[in-house]
Amino acid sequence: xxxxxxxxxxxxxxxxxxxxxxxxxxxxxxxxxxxxxxxxxxxxxxxxxxxxxxxxxxxxxxxxxxxxxxxxxxxxxxxxxxxxxxxxxxxxxxxxxxxxxxxxxxxxxxxxxxxxxxxxxxxxxxxxxxxxxxxxxxxxxxxxxxxxxxxxxxxxxxxxxxxxxxxxxxxxxxxxxxxxxxxxxxxxxxxxxxxxxxxxxxxxxxxxxxxxxxxxxxxxxxxxxxxxxxxxxxxxxxxxxxxxxxxxxxxxxxxxxxxxxxxxxxxxxxxxxxxxxxxxxxxxxxxxxxxxxxxxxxxxxxxxxxxxxxxxxxxxxxxxxxxxxxxxxxxxxxxxxxxxxxxxxxxxxxxxxxxxxxxxxxxxxxxxxxxxxxxxxxxxxxxxxxxxxxxxxxxxxxxxxxxxxxxxxxxxxxxxxxxxxxxxxxxxxxxxxxxxxxxxxxxxxxxxxxxxxxxxxxxxxxxxxxxxxxxxxxxxxxxxxxxxxxxxxxxxxxxxxxxxxxxxxxxxxxxxxxxxxxxxxxxxxxxxxxxxxxxxxxxxxxxxxxxxxxxxxxxxxxxxxxxxxxxxxxxxxxxxxxxxxxxxxxxxxxxxxxxxxxxxxxxxxxxxxxxxxxxxxxxxxxxxxxxxxxxxxxxxxxxxxxxxxxxxx
Numbered sequence: 196x197x198x199x200x201x202x203x204x205x206x207x208x209x210x211x212x213x214x215x216x217x218x219x220x221x222x223x224x225x226x227x228x229x230x231x232x233x234x235x236x237x238x239x240x241x242x243x244x245x246x247x248x249x250x251x252x253x254x255x256x257x258x259x260x261x262x263x264x265x266x267x268x269x270x271x272x273x274x275x276x277x278x279x280x281x282x283x284x285x286x287x288x289x290x291x292x293x294x295x296x297x298x299x300x301x302x303x304x305x306x307x308x309x310x311x312x313x314x315x316x317x318x319x320x321x322x323x324x325x326x327x328x329x330x331x332x333x334x335x336x337x338x339x340x341x342x343x344x345x346x347x348x349x350x351x352x353x354x355x356x357x358x359x360x361x362x363x364x365x366x367x368x369x370x371x372x373x374x375x376x377x378x379x380x381x382x383x384x385x386x387x388x389x390x391x392x393x394x395x396x397x398x399x400x401x402x403x404x405x406x407x408x409x410x411x412x413x414x415x416x417x418x419x420x421x422x423x424x425x426x427x428x429x430x431x432x433x434x435x436x437x438x439x440x441x442x443x444x445x446x447x448x449x450x451x452x453x454x455x456x457x458x459x460x461x462x463x464x465x466x467x468x469x470x471x472x473x474x475x476x477x478x479x480x481x482x483x484x485x486x487x488x489x490x491x492x493x494x495x496x497x498x499x500x501x502x503x504x505x506x507x508x509x510x511x512x513x514x515x516x517x518x519x520x521x522x523x524x525x526x527x528x529x530x531x532x533x534x535x536x537x538x539x540x541x542x543x544x545x546x547x548x549x550x551x552x553x554x555x556x557x558x559x560x561x562x563x564x565x566x567x568x569x570x571x572x573x574x575x576x577x578x579x580x581x582x583x584x585x586x587x588x589x590x591x592x593x594x595x596x597x598x599x600x601x602x603x604x605x606x607x608x609x610x611x612x613x614x615x616x617x618x619x620x621x622x623x624x625x626x627x628x629x630x631x632x633x634x635x636x637x638x639x640x641x642x643x644x645x646x647x648x649x650x651x652x653x654x655x656x657x658x659x660x661x662x663x664x665x666x667x668x669x670x671x672x673x674x675x676x677x678x679x680x681x682x683x684x685x686x687x688x689x690x691x692x693x694x695x696x697x698x699x700x701x702x703x704x705x706x707x708x709x710x711x712x713x714x715x716x717x718x719x720x721x722x723x724x725x726x727x728x729x730x731x732x733x734x735x736x737x738x739x740x741x742x743x744x745x746x747x748x749x750x751x752x753x754x755x756x757x758x759x760x761x762x763x764x765x766x767x768x769x770x771x772x773x774x775x776x777x778x779x780x781x782x783x784x785x786x787x788x789x790x791x792x793x794x795x796x797x798x799x800x801x802x803x804x805x806x807x808x809x810x811x812x813x814x815x816x817x818x819x820x821x822x823x824x825x826x827x828x829x830x831x832x833x834x835x836x837x838x839x840x841x842x843x844x
Contacts, residue, residue: 308337440732450589483514496626500819540568560584614839620811621768647676668699683708
């Protein structure tokens with residue numbers, strides 16, 4: 196039992212003691228002193244900054260925000276209070292207000308490196324990556340030893356597409372702090388972005404044995420695999436899909452990421468079934484990609500085809516506001532559009548609940564700018580992972596994964612934490628209004644030779660692997676006059692691919708690099724290609740359906756993971772089962788057979804052109820009906836008091 200000393204000098208002593216304890220990092224001691232001080236001086240405003248500091252250390256940001264609000268009411272120019280307020284607001288994911296709080300710090304103290312770093316974190320959370328990079332660079336200029344700022348600078352460079360500079364920054368991070376979570380994986384991913392396939396040389400951690408030297412990245416891949424299997428935060432989930440064809444490893448990587456960064460929120464609302472309002476199911480599609488982006492290109496037609504008598508659709512956009520042709524189309528599709536880019540995860544989830552949403556659909560998963568925290572706060576009684584991320588979210592608050600029987604077969608099912616809703620043909624939606632520019636394209640206009648076969652792959656360079664590249668080069672050697680048409684994503688990657696072509700005995704001039712174009716122009720130029728080629732382990736996804744929509748045959752090699760089976764799913768839904776292979780040997784043999792029989796290629800093109808609007812892959816209205824039935828079944832299952840379970844639509 197505590198006995199309080201009422202001596203007024205005792206209060207002064209406790210105030211000083213609390214300050215000393217905080218400076219030493221003794222949060223327990225500081226908290227005890229402040230509790231005793233509260234009894235002696237209940238209205239002591241001078242202790243509020245220390246109470247806020249204790250609340251921050253205890254990860255009670257709400258308490259800190261309340262205390263700091265009072266501090267700033269008394270002294271609006273207290274830079275320390277503004278800085279702590281920015282930290283507290285960032286902790287509750289109120290990044291817009293956090294950025295404004297750090298602004299105030301920097302107006303009062305323009306050389307405050309930690310405020311620049313704090314604002315960089317806030318900008319990144321808001322999707323303002325260029326601003327995040329500028330602030331991180333300024334924090335580094337003021338404090339060259341700031342590893343957090345170096346990491347933010349590296350992240351911003353990656354998002355900006357400055358892959359060579361990002362690789363150097365991540366390499367410096369790894370040199371300064373070996374084993375820093377996810378950094379080694381991102382270094383390897385960036386090497387793939389740059390089409391650099393030589394070893395990157397990861398520093399070994401204590402207890403790790405050096406792998407045998409290799410000419411490729413096999414040793415680094417095995418090191419990261421073993422770290423992940425030991426439960427260490429080594430693999431960034433999306434990068435793991437690119438680097439490995441292993442659904443068990445993908446599941447493990449996603450689970451470690453989610454446990455570390457997006458754990459379930461304590462006391463989140465229960466997933467309680469909600470009755471229909473007026474007979475309609477209310478579905479919220481949640482994303483930052485409602486603009487000229489691959490996800491929107493695929494989904495736009497389905498949103499327009501949803502039956503308003505069955506489904507009330509809400510589009511929650513947390514991306515930075517944009518104005519382009521796709522945002523204008525989506526804004527006019529009859530669905531309810533809500534801009535939530537400046538709201539916290541908790542606020543977005545609360546808004547969904549207030550709107551009476553029955554099903555919340557995460558269209559981002561674990562891709563760039565994703566916000567799983569919205570779903571951790573339980574935005575809706577049913578929460579669905581779909582489309583943006585080809586894999587499991589490995590988190591208990593996702594109830595269903597929308598897939599099909601090809602991308603998630605029996606072997607893959609064991610590695611999905613969600614119940615699986617199997618769509619009948621293909622998990623990927625497509626827009627039968629996807630426009631193709633009417634101006635006939637010419638080879639000359641796109642840097643292609645007047646004669647010879649045109650092989651194409653418009654995937655990002657990170658999807659290209661040495662075995663796939665070797666097979667492609669073999670096709671060029673075998674087919675004189677042919678060219679390989681690739682997307683130019685980075686000058687350094689293009690140069691590396693030219694060098695690697697030469698190493699395979701192929702004239703680098705036979706690689707033609709294409710710039711990014713608006714979708715209608717891209718689809719028009721695609722018609723110049725004779726054959727679209729696959730990558731493995733991360734298949735072509737939207738780029739494959741683009742090729743098929745443009746009438747270009749696409750061949751695939753099906754692997755073991757969701758991301759490596761998308762090409763097979765698309766082709767089967769397009770009625771082109773004969774273009775699916777299951778090994779690199781069979782893939783190469785099929786490609787050679789097609790190139791040796793131009794009449795067969797021509798027949799496939801004609802077949803695609805004739806069937807394009809009748810095959811399930813491009814039946815937008817039919818897909819919308821299937822999706823509605825899927826959501827309806829999920830809801831009915833929940834109303835019956837049953838847990839989510841696998842089902843076929």
